[in-house]
Amino acid sequence: MNKVSEVQDAVKEAKRIRVRGGGSKPALSQRRCADDTQLLDLAGLQGIVDYQPEEYTFTARAGTTVAEVAAMLEGKGQYLPFDPPLADRGATLGGTVAAGLSGSGRYRYGGIRDFLIGIRFVDGRGQEIRGGGAVVKNAAGFDFPKLFVGSLGRLGALTELTFKVFPRPPAFATVEAEFEALSDLLTGLDAVTGSAIDLHAVDFAPAEAGWRLWVRIGGLAPALAERAGALQEIISGGAGRTGLLRLYRDQEEERLWQEARTMAWLAEGMGLARVPLTPGRIPAAEDLFARAQPASRRYSVGGNLLWIGWPESGGLGETDGKPDAPRTLHGLLLELGLRGVQLIGQGPRNDGLSEGGEGPLLGGPVQNAFLRRISAALDPEGKFGAW
Amino acid sequence: MSVHPLMQALARMYGADRLLTRPAQLMAYESDALTAFQQRPAAVVIPQDREEVIETIRLCHEHETPFVARGSGTSLSGGSLPIADGIVIALNRLDRILRLDAAERIAVVEPGVINLKVSEAAKPHGLYYAPDPSSQSICTIGGNVAFNSGGAHCLKYGMTSNHVLGMTVALPDGEVATLGGESLEGVGPDLPGFFVGSEGLFGVALEITLRLLPIPETYRTVLAAYDSLHAAGDAVTAVVASGLLPGAIEIMDALAIKAAEVGAKAGYPKAPALLIVELEGEAGAVEAEFAQLMQLIEETAPLEVRMAQTADERARIWKGRKAAFSAVGRLAPDYIVQDGVVPRSRLGDALAEIDRLSASYGIEVANVFHAGDGNLHPLILFDGREEGALERAEELAGEILELCVDLGGSITGEHGVGMEKRAYLPKMYGPVEMQAMEDVRHSVDSLSLANRGKMLPAGEAESLTHVGPHPLEKAGVIFRE
Ligand SMILES: Cc1cc2nc3c(=O)[nH]c(=O)nc-3n(C[C@H](O)[C@H](O)[C@H](O)COP(=O)(O)OP(=O)(O)OC[C@H]3O[C@@H](n4cnc5c(N)ncnc54)[C@H](O)[C@@H]3O)c2cc1C
Ligand SMILES: Cc1cc2nc3c(=O)[nH]c(=O)nc-3n(C[C@H](O)[C@H](O)[C@H](O)COP(=O)(O)OP(=O)(O)OC[C@H]3O[C@@H](n4cnc5c(N)ncnc54)[C@H](O)[C@@H]3O)c2cc1C
Numbered sequence: 030m031n032k033v034s035e036v037q038d039a040v041k042e043a044k045r046i047r048v049r050g051g052g053s054k055p056a057l058s059q060r061r062c063a064d065d066t067q068l069l070d071l072a073g074l075q076g077i078v079d080y081q082p083e084e085y086t087f088t089a090r091a092g093t094t095v096a097e098v099a100a101m102l103e104g105k106g107q108y109l110p111f112d113p114p115l116a117d118r119g120a121t122l123g124g125t126v127a128a129g130l131s132g133s134g135r136y137r138y139g140g141i142r143d144f145l146i147g148i149r150f151v152d153g154r155g156q157e158i159r160g161g162g163a164v165v166k167n168a169a170g171f172d173f174p175k176l177f178v179g180s181l182g183r184l185g186a187l188t189e190l191t192f193k194v195f196p197r198p199p200a201f202a203t204v205e206a207e208f209e210a211l212s213d214l215l216t217g218l219d220a221v222t223g224s225a226i227d228l229h230a231v232d233f234a235p236a237e238a239g240w241r242l243w244v245r246i247g248g249l250a251p252a253l254a255e256r257a258g259a260l261q262e263i264i265s266g267g268a269g270r271t272g273l274l275r276l277y278r279d280q281e282e283e284r285l286w287q288e289a290r291t292m293a294w295l296a297e298g299m300g301l302a303r304v305p306l307t308p309g310r311i312p313a314a315e316d317l318f319a320r321a322q323p324a325s326r327r328y329s330v331g332g333n334l335l336w337i338g339w340p341e342s343g344g345l346g347e348t349d350g351k352p353d354a355p356r357t358l359h360g361l362l363l364e365l366g367l368r369g370v371q372l373i374g375q376g377p378r379n380d381g382l383s384e385g386g387e388g389p390l391l392g393g394p395v396q397n398a399f400l401r402r403i404s405a406a407l408d409p410e411g412k413f414g415a416w
Numbered sequence: 417m418s419v420h421p422l423m424q425a426l427a428r429m430y431g432a433d434r435l436l437t438r439p440a441q442l443m444a445y446e447s448d449a450l451t452a453f454q455q456r457p458a459a460v461v462i463p464q465d466r467e468e469v470i471e472t473i474r475l476c477h478e479h480e481t482p483f484v485a486r487g488s489g490t491s492l493s494g495g496s497l498p499i500a501d502g503i504v505i506a507l508n509r510l511d512r513i514l515r516l517d518a519a520e521r522i523a524v525v526e527p528g529v530i531n532l533k534v535s536e537a538a539k540p541h542g543l544y545y546a547p548d549p550s551s552q553s554i555c556t557i558g559g560n561v562a563f564n565s566g567g568a569h570c571l572k573y574g575m576t577s578n579h580v581l582g583m584t585v586a587l588p589d590g591e592v593a594t595l596g597g598e599s600l601e602g603v604g605p606d607l608p609g610f611f612v613g614s615e616g617l618f619g620v621a622l623e624i625t626l627r628l629l630p631i632p633e634t635y636r637t638v639l640a641a642y643d644s645l646h647a648a649g650d651a652v653t654a655v656v657a658s659g660l661l662p663g664a665i666e667i668m669d670a671l672a673i674k675a676a677e678v679g680a681k682a683g684y685p686k687a688p689a690l691l692i693v694e695l696e697g698e699a700g701a702v703e704a705e706f707a708q709l710m711q712l713i714e715e716t717a718p719l720e721v722r723m724a725q726t727a728d729e730r731a732r733i734w735k736g737r738k739a740a741f742s743a744v745g746r747l748a749p750d751y752i753v754q755d756g757v758v759p760r761s762r763l764g765d766a767l768a769e770i771d772r773l774s775a776s777y778g779i780e781v782a783n784v785f786h787a788g789d790g791n792l793h794p795l796i797l798f799d800g801r802e803e804g805a806l807e808r809a810e811e812l813a814g815e816i817l818e819l820c821v822d823l824g825g826s827i828t829g830e831h832g833v834g835m836e837k838r839a840y841l842p843k844m845y846g847p848v849e850m851q852a853m854e855d856v857r858h859s860v861d862s863l864s865l866a867n868r869g870k871m872l873p874a875g876e877a878e879s880l881t882h883v884g885p886h887p888l889e890k891a892g893v894i895f896r897e
Contacts, residue, residue, distance in 0.1 A: 175609025196659035405858035
């Protein structure tokens with residue numbers, strides 16, 4: 030579909046709709062669906078509508094790829110500071126908003142919710158509605174752009190998006206540190222994130238032995254070496270807390286975070302889920318994961334986000350002798366009182382979470398009186414799979 | 417005492433000191449900081465905990481009586497104006513900081529907590545709450561949430577919305593919902609984001625989880641004088657284009673400078689325009705940025721440049737700027753403030769047009785604004801005792817709002833639509849958008865009880881009586897930006 034009017038007609042005629050951007054999060058967009066479901070493929074709704082470098086804003090159709098936008102911005106020394114992930118797999122802007130995905134850079138200036146300033150969407154009646162605006166500051170009317178962040182295609186089909194962007198810092202540096210124990214890492218994490226140093230990204234992951242932490246700073250090149258020195262001092266603060274410290278600069282450094290954006294740590298054919306949490310919840314989570322023989326994982330956004338991956342077969346424990354990683358993860362998250370969204374890989378079998386017994390929400394459905402009322406207004410017939 | 421069954425029910429819940437019904441008691445609640453509008457409610461209740469708030473809302477719903485949540489009543493758009501025969505729920509006693517978790521960098525607060533109190537409580541941990549409306553010493557977090565309030569330092573880290581992680585709210589029929597959580601990230605639609613800025617139409621925030629940030633290590637503030645507003649605007653363009661990301665970029669025009677001089681003895685250079693740029697962050701980074709900034713400013717041919725290296729010098733530069741609003745009160749008996757937004761590159765056009773309008777109306781307009789994000793704050797001066805002066809000032813204000821919309825901007829950047837600008841919302845959004853907002857509102861609040869008559873155009877306009885600064889502003893306790 031490459032015209033808004035086509036989307037509107039399709040919505041008017043359909044009984045149920047599943048929206049797909051490009052399918053980079055197939056657990057969301059390519060789930061099995063009922064026979065009467067019409068698939069709305071919005072990947073064709075492409076192109077930059079307007080880019081005003083001096084305003085630090087751009088407007089693009091929802092099917093425009095993150096990669097295209099990133100290249101356009103780079104030409105003007107600008108960027109989307111929240112590091113939208115999976116661009117290499119063809120992620121679209123619409124899919125990234127609907128899946129509510131922000132990457133490591135979210136730590137510094139905020140997530141996709143903070144940079145999306147305007148939207149157009151087709152609601153359950155087939156009307157195209159505009160929300161927000163084109164200026165960076167706007168307090169007029171309900172904030173529909175925020176509502177659609179994380180909406181998983183279940184409130185309407187996004188057709189056009191307006192983002193604010195930021196100037197890209199001229200240089201970056203990253204300090205990598207190794208810790209033997211999780212508790213040491215968390216102490217180091219607290220010291221770093223509580224310091225006055227302006228951090229662009231703070232990620233960590235289990236390493237061969239112990240844990241590895243990456244802390245990214247950015248700014249004018251001349252000051253960077255000294256700042257990185259101060260950062261190293263803070264990280265290694267509690268004597269003997271860390272093992273190896275390493276400083277990355279230039280291309281090597283860039284590659285480190287490019288790999289974070291593409292989830293290079295996620296091997297071919299692995300499933301992927303995203304779990305928001307807070308640093309304080311990590312010890313309990315790790316206790317459980319240790320028992321469940323976890324697949325690979327990476328904590329991001331200073332311990333506010335966990336990406337978890339598992340092999341499509343095996344890993345994360347087994348159910349009835351058959352491997353069912355999402356189901357196991359669902360159980361673990363329930364136990365922890367956390368929620369997640371599965372992005373890639375087969376959904377849990379027969380978890381009863383959504384129609385067809387297959388759903389991307391892990392750790393329990395989102396049940397919310399406020400959301401139910403909003404959903405009923407925008408999509409009265411529940412075509413998009415009402416919340 | 418009224419025999420209305422709702423009144424009887426409220427009287428059973430609240431002692432006489434917390435259920436106000438006598439005209440003399442109600443007077444203090446008849447307006448907010450937009451004193452042009454006044455309305456007497458049926459009663460004001462002063463709950464002490466969230467259960468009382470929920471029960472009050474439930475009762476209002478049962479008796480189909482509209483209600484307005486009220487923080488400190490500093491709304492500049494008539495947002496906390498009472499509804500005739502409705503109930504005002506005054507939240508000032510829900511003023512507890514329930515949890516301040518320095519390790520998780522969050523504060524969980526009740527809605528009546530004063531904005532500045534959060535930063536004060538966080539300070540011993542080296543943390544602060546970033547949004548800084550200039551009314552921050554008095555306005556509440558509940559009011560900030562309802563209006564998505566901002567401040568001079570929201571350029572880099574955003575408005576209230578960017579700092580609210582979660583909320584417990586009472587929907588307009590008393591059903592309680594939890595939105596968001598404690599993490600920076602969430603699952604499912606961003607409900608805290610949708611609630612923030614909804615101007616009280618979605619119910620009452622009972623508990624709010626705020627993100628705290630480490631206090632910036634240092635500030636560097638530059639004041640530059642220019643021979644025209646246009647030149648100051650060009651300097652902003654140059655700073656923004658350079659890729660620097662200052663914490664604040666502010667401009668004042670000649671009339672505002674004069675006011676600051678009269679009101680606060682700011683000691684500013686006498687010039688047609690002043691620019692304030694402030695860098696904030698860790699020392700090493702700010703030093704490097706400061707050198708670049710100074711070079712940029714020199715290239716824009718300013719008349720004079722001053723810079724602050726110490727906290728004292730910084731305070732001196734901000735003093736005049738922060739006092740400019742209240743000081744304008746010394747130049748004229750009354751004024752209206754607008755807060756429309758234009759694209760940054762259209763600032764020059766907008767200011768020229770405001771200048772032209774000012775001349776053609778014969779009404780003085782002082783300009784103080786958040787130049788970094790295109791957020792204008794024209795202060796329209798008039799004398800309310802003159803026949804028709806208020807109406808003409810309002811007409812001019814309306815033209816400025818339309819100008820902002822025509823330039824591709826917004827009618828409000830931080831003060832909200834409230835009662836004042838509701839006729840202009842349909843100029844920004846089409847009929848389909850207005851209907852969508854009505855639909856959502858109706859679905860959330862089928863009886864339109866929560867802050868009925870605000871934001872969405874409906875019903876009769878309230879009668880205008882008098883315009884003037886907030887009493888506390890007159891007393892010099894709070895300042896407007
Ligand atoms: C391993 C892999 C390899 C691939 N290789 C290629 C390749 O070589 N060439 C190629 O062309 N493609 C390839 N793809 C597919 C390509 O990546 C898709 O174009 C891309 O996935 C875009 O989807 P998305 O990320 O935008 O969101 P999706 O995965 O499509 O959707 C994510 C969520 O957002 C919702 N959503 C999406 N768009 C909207 C919208 N506009 N409004 C409302 N909700 C919306 C969906 O309903 C869903 O809930 C590959 C994908 C994968 C996983
Ligand atoms: C001198 C002065 C300077 C100012 N400077 C700024 C500034 O720099 N930036 C800025 O953005 N604003 C500014 N303002 C405007 C005002 O201070 C803000 O809008 C502030 O957020 C209002 O807070 P309040 O507690 O006074 O709320 P009130 O005025 O009492 O209420 C405002 C709105 O919030 C609703 N509300 C209150 N509590 C709740 C709750 N718990 N749940 C749901 N809704 C609720 C009310 O119904 C009303 O609609 C200024 C005002 C003055 C008088």
